[in-house]
Amino acid sequence: MNATIIIPARWASVRLPGKALLRQTGKYLVQHVVEAVSDAALAGRVVVATDDERIFDAVVSFGA
Numbered sequence: 025m026n027a028t029i030i031i032p033a034r035w036a037s038v039r040l041p042g043k044a045l046l047r048q049t050g051k052y053l054v055q056h057v058v059e060a061v062s063d064a065a066l067a068g069r070v071v072v073a074t075d076d077e078r079i080f081d082a083v084v085s086f087g088a
């Protein structure tokens with residue numbers, strides 16, 4: 025079975041704005057999430073849903 029996985033990524037997080045673009049290990053936090061869910065057995069298509077151009081640009085930069 026191939027499931028479409030949607031990852032919501034907002035810039036305006038209440039407690040930590042810009043959390044999706046934090047880089048503690050050289051990768052964006054959203055990149056770690058995309059890679060983890062892509063490895064899931066049911067993952068067919070992974071979509072990052074965002075309304076922020078900075079997050080969109082970051083996701084495009086690592087090829088998701």
